[in-house]
Amino acid sequence: MEQKTKVNAEEGKQELVITREFDLPLEQLFKAFEEPGLFEQWMGTKVLKMENKKHGSYAFETVHNGNVVFKANGTIHEFVKNEKIIRTFEMENTDFPVQLEYLEFEKLTDNISKLTMHIVFKSVEFRNKLLKMPFSQGINMAHNRLQEIANKLK
Amino acid sequence: MNLRRDVFQAIADPTRRAILLLVASQSMTAGAIAANFDTARPTVSKHLQILTECELLKQEQNGREIYYHINAKKMKEVADFIEPFRKIWDDRFNKLEAIMKNFKSK
Numbered sequence: 001m002e003q004k005t006k007v008n009a010e011e012g013k014q015e016l017v018i019t020r021e022f023d024l025p026l027e028q029l030f031k032a033f034e035e036p037g038l039f040e041q042w043m044g045t046k047v048l049k050m051e052n053k054k055h056g057s058y059a060f061e062t063v064h065n066g067n068v069v070f071k072a073n074g075t076i077h078e079f080v081k082n083e084k085i086i087r088t089f090e091m092e093n094t095d096f097p098v099q100l101e102y103l104e105f106e107k108l109t110d111n112i113s114k115l116t117m118h119i120v121f122k123s124v125e126f127r128n129k130l131l132k133m134p135f136s137q138g139i140n141m142a143h144n145r146l147q148e149i150a151n152k153l154k
Numbered sequence: 155m156n157l158r159r160d161v162f163q164a165i166a167d168p169t170r171r172a173i174l175l176l177v178a179s180q181s182m183t184a185g186a187i188a189a190n191f192d193t194a195r196p197t198v199s200k201h202l203q204i205l206t207e208c209e210l211l212k213q214e215q216n217g218r219e220i221y222y223h224i225n226a227k228k229m230k231e232v233a234d235f236i237e238p239f240r241k242i243w244d245d246r247f248n249k250l251e252a253i254m255k256n257f258k259s260k
Contacts, residue, residue, distance in 0.1 A: 005244035007236055011166060020247045028254045038257065042250035115247075128162065134238035 009131055014124045016131065018117040026107040029115060030082045033103070045070065052079050058087070074098070082107075089119075096130065097122040161208040161232055169193065170201050174210060174224065181214065181223035 009016040022029050032038050036047040048059040053076060062070035071092040078086040083105055090098040102118040121127040164170055169191065176182065176190055188198040202222060205211040209228045214221045 003240070003244070005240060005247050007240040007243070009236060018243055020243070022247070022251050022254075024251060024254050028257065029250075031257070032250045032254050038253060041253050042246055044246075044249075131236055131239050132162075134242050 007131075009127065012124060014121045014127050016119050016121075016127060018119070019114065021108065021112060021114045023111065024113055025111055026082050026105060026113040029113040030105050033085065033105075034081070045072075049073075052076065052085075054078060074101075096126060099126075161210065161228070162235075164204050164208045164210060165232060167201070169198075170205055173198075173201055173205060174229075177211060177222050178224050181221040183219050183221055187222065 005018065005020045007016060007018050032042060034052055036050045039050070040047050043060070045060040045062040048061055050056075050058045056076040056079070057074065058076065059073040060071070061068055073090055073092065074088040076085065076087045078084060085101075085103040087101050087103070088098050089101050090096075099122070100120040102116075102120075104116040104118070106114040106116070108114050119127075121130070165174070172191070173187060176187060184199060184202055185195075187202065188195045191198055202211065206213060206222070209225055210232070211222045212225050214223060
């Protein structure tokens with residue numbers, strides 16, 4: 001089966017492209033990015049600020065068990081309804097430099113729309129580091145789980 | 155295994171990728187592999203050493219010859235390294251789709 005979400009990361013390039021086709025009209029897809037209440041639900045993060053306009057800014061925060069586990073912010077450079085969002089994205093309290101994101105929304109049919117997220121990084125190394133993050137976290141999580149089980153057996 | 159050797163660095167080199175493709179079809183000796191390239195034999199040996207160190211290739215003694223063959227398990231691991239990242243976005247987007255479908259019907 002063809003995968004709905006695709007990630008294209010060409011070797012030696014400091015960028016990556018995420019594409020996805022949605023069984024949604026273009027307006028519905030865009031709304032999910034525009035309305036903080038909806039955005040919070042699918043991104044699983046709290047929206048502290050979201051000014052959807054040129055030179056506006058945004059901030060997200062994810063709290064788990066009372067601790068802030070993820071914090072990010074950025075500036076909106078362009079915001080064209082049902083068409084595109086150009087913004088910077090910076091994860092706080094990490095060594096990742098700010099990245100530039102081009103989000104393009106396209107209508108394919110009345111009920112199918114497509115999102116293209118083009119992300120540009122400071123360097124190839126930072127792009128690869130971000131790509132590998134969930135991979136290594138997965139391994140760490142599996143390892144921690146093993147450790148937990150091992151501890152119980154003691 | 156030498157820790158300097160990053161598997162992603164190993165496959166970033168076009169000659170090393172060509173070697174992997176070559177060996178994927180059949181086990182070969184260093185000499186037979188080198189015969190497929192214009193590069194000097196010591197250069198090919200160096201590539202084989204790197205690929206072996208990061209476990210993409212395995213060595214097998216067969217009489218007086220050492221044969222190189224592909225380590226399928228490691229290759230699969232590398233091919234899949236982007237998958238957890240893709241999965242995160244796929245999960246998010248599936249959620250988005252489900253939420254917005256509900257939103258529409260309201």
